[in-house]
Amino acid sequence: MNPGSLDIPSLGARAEHMIKTLASVSAESNRLVRTFLSPEHRDAADLITRWMQDAELEVSEDALGTVRGHWAGTGKKRLLIGSHIDTVVDAGMFDGPLGVVAGILAAEHFAQAGRKLGFGIDVLAFADEEGARYPVTLHSSLAAAGAFTFTSLEVADADGVTLREAITRFGKNAADIPAAAYSRDTAAAYVEVHIEQGPVLEHRNQPLGVVSSIAGQTHLNVELLGEAGHAGTVPMLLRRDALAGGAEVILLAERLARETRGEVVATVGHINIPAAASNVIAGNVALIVDIRSGSDQARLQFIERLKAETRSIAEKRHLGLLVTTTRDAAMTPCNPVLQEGFAAAVTAVGGQPMYLASGAGHDGTAMAKLCPIGMLFVRCRGGVSHNPAEYASPSDMGLAVAALIKFIEGFMP
Numbered sequence: 001m002n003p004g005s006l007d008i009p010s011l012g013a014r015a016e017h018m019i020k021t022l023a024s025v026s027a028e029s030n031r032l033v034r035t036f037l038s039p040e041h042r043d044a045a046d047l048i049t050r051w052m053q054d055a056e057l058e059v060s061e062d063a064l065g066t067v068r069g070h071w072a073g074t075g076k077k078r079l080l081i082g083s084h085i086d087t088v089v090d091a092g093m094f095d096g097p098l099g100v101v102a103g104i105l106a107a108e109h110f111a112q113a114g115r116k117l118g119f120g121i122d123v124l125a126f127a128d129e130e131g132a133r134y135p136v137t138l139h140s141s142l143a144a145a146g147a148f149t150f151t152s153l154e155v156a157d158a159d160g161v162t163l164r165e166a167i168t169r170f171g172k173n174a175a176d177i178p179a180a181a182y183s184r185d186t187a188a189a190y191v192e193v194h195i196e197q198g199p200v201l202e203h204r205n206q207p208l209g210v211v212s213s214i215a216g217q218t219h220l221n222v223e224l225l226g227e228a229g230h231a232g233t234v235p236m237l238l239r240r241d242a243l244a245g246g247a248e249v250i251l252l253a254e255r256l257a258r259e260t261r262g263e264v265v266a267t268v269g270h271i272n273i274p275a276a277a278s279n280v281i282a283g284n285v286a287l288i289v290d291i292r293s294g295s296d297q298a299r300l301q302f303i304e305r306l307k308a309e310t311r312s313i314a315e316k317r318h319l320g321l322l323v324t325t326t327r328d329a330a331m332t333p334c335n336p337v338l339q340e341g342f343a344a345a346v347t348a349v350g351g352q353p354m355y356l357a358s359g360a361g362h363d364g365t366a367m368a369k370l371c372p373i374g375m376l377f378v379r380c381r382g383g384v385s386h387n388p389a390e391y392a393s394p395s396d397m398g399l400a401v402a403a404l405i406k407f408i409e410g411f412m413p
């Protein structure tokens with residue numbers, strides 16, 4: 001591969017070093033946990049600030065702790081490049097940080113060469129992509145897009161801390177959130193480099209891929225209300241066991257998703273039994289069904305079926321049922337011109353552009369409310385993600401940074 005004068009091994013080694021350094025910022029010593037507006041978010045934001053300053057970017061921070069590194073251009077428009085620095089619980093280290101680090105290294109390339117472009121560059125380190133703390137998510141990028149929903153401020157985390165309170169504890173003021181929004185006149189486009197989090201690129205033997213769209217996603221909170229009782233005394237046929245009902249709903253979601261033959265995926269990864277005990281029949285259970293699809297129609301049909309069959313399960317078991325939608329995002333297409341730009345950049349670094357849809361969610365879903373979006377995927381080993389075994393090689397990451405630099409060179413706002 002011959003990407004001109006760019007030192008790809010050095011870019012890859014630097015990306016890996018920065019990502020590993022960031023991975024040491026964790027709430028727990030033996031696993032990576034860095035949630036939105038936590039003390040670790042603060043420490044990670046401080047680290048990103050130093051890196052951006054070293055890269056000669058002008059650094060600021062908004063009301064939700066999003067760090068912004070700006071490199072001025074000759075024109076008013078800005079190319080926004082970002083990703084996230086929050087993580088899931090027991091995370092891998094590449095999901096999010098790669099995109100932030102790639103943005104810093106690419107911006108540094110232009111800043112240190114003293115090369116003025118016709119547009120400015122803003123590198124954005126968001127911190128609410130994973131939704132690991134609050135049931136609603138993407139607040140950081142929604143604020144940047146001018147689409148923040150202020151009712152979210154009253155939503156509470158598992159410890160009862162509202163988003164409004166968490167913002168205050170982080171040293172910020174929710175009243176400043178509107179000032180985080182870019183104007184449509186300024187934001188030319190939003191682009192993001194991210195690990196693929198799936199096996200397609202590895203299977204095709206390609207280090208980089210151009211993202212065509214981001215899947216739509218719904219979270220249904222399914223609450224089942226039965227009757228708590230003694231595990232030793234209540235006969236099996238007289239029970240109203242909310243957890244047994246929940247188990248049926250989990251298997252229902254799996255069966256219905258399998259029946260779509262790949263069009264819809266559904267997952268129950270979170271279940272809450274408020275009064276869990278081994279000797280108590282569960283009286284109350286809440287579970288979250290995460291539903292995703294590249295087709296909004298297929299996702300909505302799936303939801304209707306899931307709700308109808310969940311009602312039947314609840315009726316059969318004499319359980320109360322409350323279903324609420326806590327997240328709902330339509331499929332987000334990537335802009336065709338930006339896709340072409342990334343395809344040309346992949347070619348420029350010696351790759352063969354291939355296009356693929358993202359099954360994972362990204363900040364681009366929120367940023368698309370502001371401006372055109374584009375994404376570049378990087379191969380990750382075994383397609384493994386949301387897992388400490390997540391891995392992208394320094395050589396693939398170096399190629400991704402080089403491709404991002406080539407993309408910026410070809411970008412026209």
Ligand code: GLV
Nearest residue numbers: 129130360361362
């Ligand atoms: C974030 O990684 C998501 O897709 O849930």
Ligand code: MN
Nearest residue numbers: 095096129361
């Ligand atoms: Mn991510």
Ligand code: MN
Nearest residue numbers: 088095130386
């Ligand atoms: Mn993730």
